[in-house]
Amino acid sequence: MSLLIFSLFLSSHIVIPTPIESPQWVWPVNGRISDTFGTRHGKHYGIDIAASIGTPVVAINTGTVKKSYRSNSYGHVVFIQHGEYEAVYAHLDKRYVFQGDFVNSGEIIGLVGNTGKSRGAHLHLEIHKGVWTYRKQNAINPLLFFDK
Incomplete structure (x- = not known):
């Protein structure tokens, strides 16, 4: 450490490293919020964004697809690990990404x-701190990540 400080002192300028910033969170779809987090007696663990069938859905941040399948409840669904958060993108008409x-x-x-x-065309978006669990105890209001 002292060698680094000494070499910086001898040089004609000091280079200060800049922090690496993570990419900004991106709104996933062009539509309107039709239901918010915590409704349905506290059992709605995400937000619903109404849009026409076929409207493109984008990843809200960089990440790795953990699961991509069709379920009875979520319909076509994609789970993406975005760093310390896992997002669920549900009720899709088509999925373009797959596990891994x-x-x-x-x-x-x-x-x-x-x-x-x-009931009606929309994206259901959930964000979980850590990973998604069946009981959804890690769910966080997705609107906390966006300027909405």
Whole structure:
């Protein structure tokens, strides 16, 4: 450490490292918020964004696809690990990414749909601190990540 300080002292300028910033969180779909976190007697663990079937859905941040499948409740669904958070993108019409894929922030991962237990075309978005669990005890309000 002292050698580093001494060499900086001898040089004509000091280089100060800049912190590495993570990419900004990106809004996932062009649509309107139709339901918020915590409604349905506290059982709605995400937000719903209404949009037409076929509207592109993008990754909210860079990450790795943990799961991509069709379920009875979520319909076509994609789970992406974004650093310390796992996001769930549900009720998709089509999925374009699959387990193990790396995605960039803003990359199209699927299309809005009305699959699974859904009433009308929308994206259901959940964000969990750590990982998703069946009981959803790690769920966080997605609106905390966006300027909405």
